Amino acid sequence: MKKINTSPISGTQELLPEIQAVFDKLKTGVSEKYHAHGFLNIETPILERTEILLAKAGGDTEKQIYKVAKTNETMEDSTEALRFDHTVPLARYIVEHESDLSFPFKVCQMGENFRGERAQRGRFREFYQCDVDVNERENLPLFYDADVISTLLDAFSSFELKTPVLARISNRKILKGILSGLNLQEKSTDIYSIIDHSEKVPAEKTEAALDEIGVSSGDKEKLLAFIELNGEASKVVDGIKALGVENEILSEGLSELTEVMEMLTSDGYTNIVADMKIVRGLDYYTGTVFEFVLPEHKDIGSVCGGGRYENLAEYFTDQKFPGVGGSIGLNRLFFVLREKKLINLESEKPLDVAVVPISDKENQYAMTVASEMREKGSSATVVAGGKKLGDKMKYASKIAKSAIVIGDAEVASKKYRIKEFE
């Protein structure tokens, strides 16, 4: 008989232990791959000064920030809030600790972020985000763009999904060059947004949207042809040549894209594709941009994204910290993987051995046996208590791969048998 609503609040993740174990395996997989690639872990606090968060956040993000206050304070007293991503705290961290860090600074961050989004199926207000970033004081070699993408691809490999993952890659300089070549720079914000949405709407809508902002019919055709370009880098380069646009920023973008793709290909990655539909938001990214998708499940959309930025910390310092990074949102990913059964949810039984004393008289020796098992590297628990042996064995079979029953004879002989469960 409940007295109070005990469900977890909407937009948060709460799992049964056996499903939590599957989620924890994803976490471990990501963390191991990040470390294998040389990213050092840091943890910034969840609580941040609100002015730090507001320095960058604008528009929707600002409205979604959770401010905190003690119960006897008013909201006006509040000067602290919950971080909404790992990027702003990273910028603060690098500015604050710069003199103690080695650059290029390869860093990973794994932890909860918070956004007051409207509650919606599969949308989380508290979400576990796994970020990698490489930052330099001045020039960061293009190599690290490939490094970040390969790290994230390896993280996805560790999930052993039942469906392929594809990294779609572009470079913001290409689109910038195209728009500059077509003299459409002034409309670039609108065009970025139209391309960004083009996948989610029918082709006519994209056309109509370009008409609406006054793109000429010739330019429109070029843009529509442009966003259909995807495949190997060379194919995209040829396709863009056919559009008849040429300028320095475009060439730079194409050559960067080609180089990043080549590095990944020659390192053995086959699940990558150049794709001119990839834009990634509006202002932040300046070079390589990428999104991972599950091509057999297009409705899921992007499951990982990132790119290169020129200026991580512009709100906190005059120094530039160019970088490249990417992020996996683990709660949403896990939610869709479970829903579509794209991941093995049969978690292994959590324990190696359950030691089952027949009565409380054998508890003591059972404890010793469990310790012996642990010393050998197994996990072990003792199933104590006055229940029937049958009940204890049933419980043991739920939580452990094997059992050791301890009765008088075992206590006397100090010998026992391990029974494997099916």
Added chain:
Amino acid sequence: MKKINTSPISGTQELLPEIQAVFDKLKTGVSEKYHAHGFLNIETPILERTEILLAKAGGDTEKQIYKVAKTNETMEDSTEALRFDHTVPLARYIVEHESDLSFPFKVCQMGENFRGERAQRGRFREFYQCDVDVNERENLPLFYDADVISTLLDAFSSFELKTPVLARISNRKILKGILSGLNLQEKSTDIYSIIDHSEKVPAEKTEAALDEIGVSSGDKEKLLAFIELNGEASKVVDGIKALGVENEILSEGLSELTEVMEMLTSDGYTNIVADMKIVRGLDYYTGTVFEFVLPEHKDIGSVCGGGRYENLAEYFTDQKFPGVGGSIGLNRLFFVLREKKLINLESEKPLDVAVVPISDKENQYAMTVASEMREKGSSATVVAGGKKLGDKMKYASKIAKSAIVIGDAEVASKKYRIKEFE
């Protein structure tokens, strides 16, 4: 030139990567020991309904709760808050998911909790707490009291501290029996609190405090003798007999204490002691209570605590969920261990191998070499970019145990040499 204050807010932990690595090792140690003992991991959300948190919190805790609200909401709109411990969410979780759990439910929780305490050196407002609990629907065998204490002792062993750890153990039934035998039940709240503080104040103050609440001089001497009792269980039992108090609850407490101590001793734990000064707060605990200390550093106080409780979820349900649990507050512990140099802070270099291409021409092959290293189970990064080889090697020696330099010759021969750093 900073534009804004970029320090982390007070009462939070923010570490440089090499110190973070030491902290992460503590976390891993705790988590491994908890799992080795059969505790299943769960993660409840950080955001909780405020009414859930307020159902149990009273007094100071209530004032310390952080409520959250979006920037366009007022505090009166707020219905959500940050969890302040793992116990309340665990109670909610067990009530919510009871039918899907196997009992006894051995569970661990590791994550951040939040309390709006006054900022003070070594006091955290955002703190990482590592809890273990065993809960049953009705009767929970005494065995699990020893199980929890041994698990926590093993967690501390994994820290490899430069100073011993001691588990001080008592049982609330003993003090309850003593007070009932002396007809002091009515003053029990005051007496609990006086004993709880007795270690932090001179003996005269404790005496004066007992005088003040009207404890007769004969009873006072008994209480003062009582709280000085510590050592082996049998010694404490004898000492209590000498006080001339006898009743059922006292006998029960002494026999429980003796049994828990015996189980631990016979399992090989030598760093345990019965200690009548251990009370642990006021109302919650009903049987075994314990605190871990570093006896060579008494000023640090308790570094871990817990005990047995009869009723985990009374605020949420009419059902009883008796349990026993304990908790390590990892930020405060790490803070004092660092301050007193009781832990090895020389973290290993984070990476096994840094692959250093002499120029960008060798980036590609360097990437392949790094991948080969990773396939062999090493962690590896590529030090790319146009810096001088000497600078790159200096950087490599900071982050990695060894380096592989890749030049023309290595690219041509596909052979390379691993250079170990000192």
